[in-house]
Amino acid sequence: MAKTTWSKTKFPGVRYREHETRKHGIQPDKYYTITYKHNGKTKTEAVGWASNGVKPQDAANLLGELKSNHAQGKFPQTLKQKKEMAEAQLKEERLLEEARHRAEISFDEIWKRFYEPQAKTNKSEKSWKREESLYRLWISPAIGKIPFVAVSPTDLEQIKQSMSQKDRSPRSIQYALATVRQVYNIAKNLDIFSGDNPVQKTKIPKTDNRRIRFLSEDEASQLLDELRTYESNIHLIALVSLYCGLRAGEILNLEWRDIDFDNDMILIRESKSGLARHAFMTKQVKRELEGLRKSSPKSAQIVFGGKDGNRRYEIPRAFSKSVTKLKFNEDHSDRRQKVVFHTLRHTFASWLVQRGTPLYTVAKLMGHSTLAMTERYAHLAPDNLKAAVAVLDD
Incomplete structure (x- = not known):
């Protein structure tokens, strides 16, 4: 070299x-x-x-x-x-x-660039659409243009006031603030925000949004008879909720592989809590499901699929039409007293408690993550509670 x-x-x-x-x-x-x-x-x-x-x-x-x-x-x-x-x-x-840039980046920009893509991917379509509606109608108009790091509890009060002035329920306001809280949590997880979550310093409206009405046996019989007049299997869908305690989404997600006719069990793979559980069929539910299985194409996978065999995402409108025809909601202005599809699941739990079923057992059948969720039914069994105290007399 x-x-x-x-x-x-x-x-x-x-x-x-x-x-x-x-x-x-x-x-x-x-x-x-x-x-x-x-x-x-x-x-x-x-x-x-x-x-x-x-x-x-x-x-x-x-x-x-x-x-x-x-x-x-x-x-x-x-x-x-x-x-x-x-x-x-x-x-x-x-x-x-x-x-x-972080000091200037707006809430809208964080929502569009970081929150929206994750929410669309990880949440159900129903949940995402509700959040997007709250963002578009209430959240963005109030804080969208404010720098993300500068949003204060005072700014969040504007969301509460705007929604209250338009007679939005306390539960809807709770949901809006919960959505804002999730945006800040996502920003923290992505290391694009390190301050305090302003929602933590905001007073959340308190409300008891739990439905308190359940059907009498006569009302349930009237409703089931009316639903039989419709096609779309709405009668059997309602029957599964009323006598097995399933949520609407759990029923619509059922596949035939989840129905164990030999052991009278139904496997709920996708529950609200994220944990799988089993429900148990009554004789009537089993008999009618067996009939539906025989009349369905052998290739069918979804138990209550639509006309095209694909998964439904909403309960057929025949249910609300039947409730209206029977005038179940005519004299009730409190939404907690109105009959909706979820009333059937609520009725399932109420009937069990009235017949002496222990709350712990009801909680397991309902798929409740805590016993506190089931305690609202305790008042339906006053005799059981009275008998429990009576043992002290011995």
């Missing part, structure tokens, strides 16, 4: 070597270095190629700056230090710019 030849310039301490083949203009490209004493040692550092804009005068000026700093005890004193300081300054400027 040929020895590298270094040539001096007219500037002391500045040297160069020529590239074997590459040209800069009509002259060979030149690579400049500087040589100087630093802390008693000779130090040589590369400056760069002429083709990259480096001139001998530039190298000399740089050398003069480093020598002057060394003499005055200032920094940088070497080219390496100068590069490191420049990189550190660039990093600091970048961090400051990111901090400025």
Whole structure:
């Protein structure tokens, strides 16, 4: 290998070597270095190629700056230090710019860029649509343009006031604030926000939104008879909820592989709690499900599929039509007293408690994650509670 030849310039301490083949203009490209004493040692550092804009005068000026700093005890004193300081300054400027951007980025931008994609992917269509509606109608108009880090409890009060003025229920206001809280949680998880969640400092409206009405046996009989007049299997869908305690979504998600006719059991794979559980068929439910299985195509997978065999996402309108025809809701203005499809599941639990079934057993059948969710039915068994205390008389 040929020895590298270094040539001096007219500037002391500045040297160069020529590239074997590459040209800069009509002259060979030149690579400049500087040589100087630093802390008693000779130090040589590369400056760069002429083709990259480096001139001998530039190298000399740089050398003069480093020598002057060394003499005055200032920094940088070497080219390496100068590069490191420049990189550190660039990093600091970048961090400051990111901090400025974070201070200015609006709630709307966080929603669009970070929350919306995750919510669409991870939530059910029904849940996402409800959140999107709350965001569009109430959240964005109140805080959408405010910098994300600057949203305060006072700003969230604006959401509450706007919804209250339009007679939105306390439960809807709770849901709106819960949506805002989730946006801040997502931002924290993604390390784009590190402050306090403003929802934590906001007073949440309290409400008992639990439905308290359940059907009498006569009302249930009237409803089932009316539902039989419709097609779409709405009668059997209602029967499964009334006598097995399943939620609407759990029923519509049922597949034939989930029905165990030999052991009279139904497997609920996708429950609200996220945990699978079993429900148990009454003789009537089993008999009618067996009839539906025989009349369904052998290739069918969904138990209560639509006309095309695909999964339904809503209870057929025949249910609400039947409730209206029977005038079950005619004299009730309190929504908790109105009969809806979920009333059937509520009736299932109420009837069990009235017949002496322990609350713990009812909780398991209902798929409740805590016994507290089942305790609302305790008042339906006053005789059982009275008998429990009576044992003290012995």
